[in-house]
Amino acid sequence: MKLKRVILLMVLVQALGALFFIGDIGLTILGIEREPIAWELREAVEIGAAIALLIGLVMSGVLLLQSQRRLGKAEARLQRASSDFMEVVEDSFSSWNLTPAERDVAFFVLKGFSTQEIAGFRKTSEGTVKAQTNAIYRKAGVSGRGQLMSVFIDDLLAETRDPAGADSMKA
Template identity: 55%
Template sequence: MKVWLGFSLLLALQIACATFFLWEFLSSLLGLRAEPISWALYEMIEIGAALGLILGVIATALLLAWSLRARHRAEESLRLASGAFGELIEDRFDEWGLTPAERDVALFCIKGLSTAEIATLRQTSEGTVKAQTNAIYRKAGVTGRPQLLSLFIDALMDGPLTSPARDDAA
């Protein structure tokens, strides 16, 4: 919080410095200055304004570096989560004893593809895909795609990995 306050103050200083230089330019161009200030004071103001702009550039560079590091950490976390999700899927498929064809169909179901899309991708009939999805649901102990997907969502959210049909049987 304090860091953001500091950067906000630096931003305000940078805006004030840029406004000073713009005012100097416009007042010289349009002849708006009524009473001249001493040369020494004018130089001190210019040096301060230039330093303020330099501090703003440094703060911007620091924020950019921090932002890039945060982005890299987020991408790394996403990559790890994606790998963990893939491992979770493979573990469940092994647990359920899915055939290679059923694994493909189950993965496409989890990705949200329709029966027709799966049939097209696998170069098979929709009837075959329906039979395979029914076998997958039976082996997983679920009644449809939403429950199949919820098994994996629950596991990712550290919830119990149990199917509704298995809970009823217990």
């Protein structure tokens, strides 16, 4: 919360500095007379505005670098999770002895496609896809799509636990 306040304050100071410079230039271009201020005060305001803009530039760079690092870490975690999930899926498909056609259908089921969509992708009838999904559910020991997905989520979560059975994510 403190960082947000600092950022908000810096943006406000930068905006005021920018408005000072732009306003000064605009008034000069338009030839609008204004009450002169002491040169010391004017110099202090200009220096303050310039320093605020420079600090804002540095802070923006730091925040951008931090964001890029977080994005890179998140992408790496997502890649690991995707890889782990596919490994669990392949292991399960192998242990269930799914046929190549059943594997294709199972992947589509896991991706959330409807029976009609799967039939369209595979250029088969909906009845064939229903028969294949029933065979998949029987081999997996589940009764439907939700339970099938649950099997993979449970297996994936089990891989994050240490050998002693304690959840490594809580450590």
